[in-house]
Amino acid sequence: MDIVVKGRKTEVPERFRKHVAEKLKLEKIQKLDGKVISLDVEVSKEHNPRQADRSDRVEITLRSRGPVIRAEASAADPYAALDLATGKLEARLRKEHEKRYSRRGNGRLSAAEVPDAVPGVARLNANGATAAEETAAAATTITTTMAGSLEVQGEGPLVVREKTHAAAPMTLDQALYEMELVGHDFYLFVDSDTKEPSVVYRRHAYDYGVIHLRTDPFAGSEGSGAGGALGG
Template sequence: MDIVVKGRKTEVPDRFRNHVVEKLKLDKIQKLDGKVISLDVEVSKEPNPRQADRSDRVEITVRGRGPVIRAEAAAKDPYAALDLATAKLEARLRKQHDKRLTRRNNGRVPAGVVALTAGGAELNASGEFTADEGAEKIPTTRMGSLEIQGEGPVVVREKTHTAAPMTLDQALYEMELVGHDFYLFVDSDTKMPSVVYRRHGYDYGVIHLNADPFAEEVPGGAGGALGG
């Protein structure tokens, strides 16, 4: 697995590069996700003196044969930001790892997985969740393809639009008309679902979504983040 450390509009000292390699234990990450191919660490610095306590930002991106996992954090120095981002990354990797184990066990959570549950749910000897009879039953609501317990905090509104394919120029024009920072459309040239979005100043970015026929199916659909 490759670890690439780069700076965005800032120099990254060799001392910090070596610290990143020591901090991000390869054996620990590969134990949680054995399909990791590369790990990218991007360091950036905020020049605004008013944000001195969050002047250094570290973003860690894990790429493999599954979904991309990213964690980022900001602090007063790059070492503190790296600590925060690493903790977030390990938590997300562990969550993904536990989810895979649950699927392999036909929905049963393995006894070795420590699960924090609400409403008094416990693991029985078979590795299944059982509700505590004395605990208050949590109401379940189904919204679209999601099943939500309690009052949230997830709020979902599902919409389906029919739209004719359009050019990138037309999508930019439509985005300006509605006054949004992004606009979802079908690119008439590539025929792919695409998003055009507003960046800093007068710049724009565009993301095209292309299905990978060789990638693992991700339960619950696919997703991505605007950025870059």
């Protein structure tokens, strides 16, 4: 295995080259990857005084018959940067080594063992589905509940109260009087002339509006309805 040390915009002392050879021990790297061809170590220096704490940068590139693996780090001096970059390289080599080992027959992991060996991986339930898939399936299940006499699917509208009142038909003047009496801005009543449900409501100052509902046996449920007309 060849180790090539080069500098980019900086000189590399012979002492540092020897330190690289000692730090990147051949037997340790080949134990993790026996197909290593070469190691390139590039040293560069940032001359900006504001970046003095990470002025020296070391990049290590490992080439083998497998994928190219790189690790880089910056520190206040090249030796510290080399230590950090070497640690990252060894961690990535170890991860790649364990990945290859887990694919072999003796080292193959079962589906149940994968979550314990690989942090953050999704766990499977007894049906072979992940927790996220199980949650999504539960969310698509529509439940039907009764809110008074109203059948609600899913969460539906929140009906907190339902009341039924016996109402004697009255005139518009009587409805206005009843509305002022209870202090509301609208009043629902049965018109004594039309015998149909009607609503009288307050507009501005002493102006009032009235809505009459007429039963239409041919009207479908897609109509706009009168509920949105209040306050118009």
